[in-house]
Amino acid sequence: MLKKNKHAYFFHNLPPDKVLAIFSDRTYNLGFYSTASQKLRAKRQSFLKPLGINFRNLVCTKQPHLNKIILIKENHKGKGSSNFKDAISGVDGLITKTKHLPLAVFSADCLSIFLFDPKNEAVGLLHAGWRGTYKKISQNAILKMQKIFGTNPNDLLVSFGPAIRKCCYEVGFKFRKYFSSDLIKRKNKLFLDLIEANLKQLINTGVKKKNIFDCKICTSCQNKRFFSYRREKEKAGRMMSLMMLK
């Protein structure tokens, strides 16, 4: 269900003739951080050109690690494609029915979530950190797709991108305030299962478990291939997760 082509990983649980759903590895730092605009454009172009995508069409947001979802239309095309200041503010989730509009989120430990509604031909792409997860970003996205596109959660096909997982995501004991069942205690340390928390939100909102595919990549365990903010701190680059209706 996951295929690799050079530096891009493709999800094949989402129909490849209808939707492009991919993420990058650490070959290129594709996020806004620690990269000058000119270099950023060159890197994005190097990654996307072989995939037949013009990086200038990318729709990017500033990702405040919260739960706001926005409907993306043709007029958003290119927002944040070349620099941070033009990216859409205050948003961690993008949904659209517009074809040939590449949506992007950037991560280095946070979970990217890909949603595809095959009946209405609509997509959603989320950047789920712990705050967004606590504030129910997955549930918000589905409810918004339901309201705007008439999505039935039963039909949704979902993919989980790379993220830091319960093996490595140590958190402080204050997290007990936010999460009740997705914390694991090992040797007097606490670990958060960000994937399970989002999985539950999706299932509780009506998504079928069999329709959810997880790539199972831990960015911290596989730091040689992926960026991890926890491992590399400020030096960490960002992977791109990209979703586009064909």
Ligand SMILES: [Zn+2]
């Ligand atoms: Zn790990």
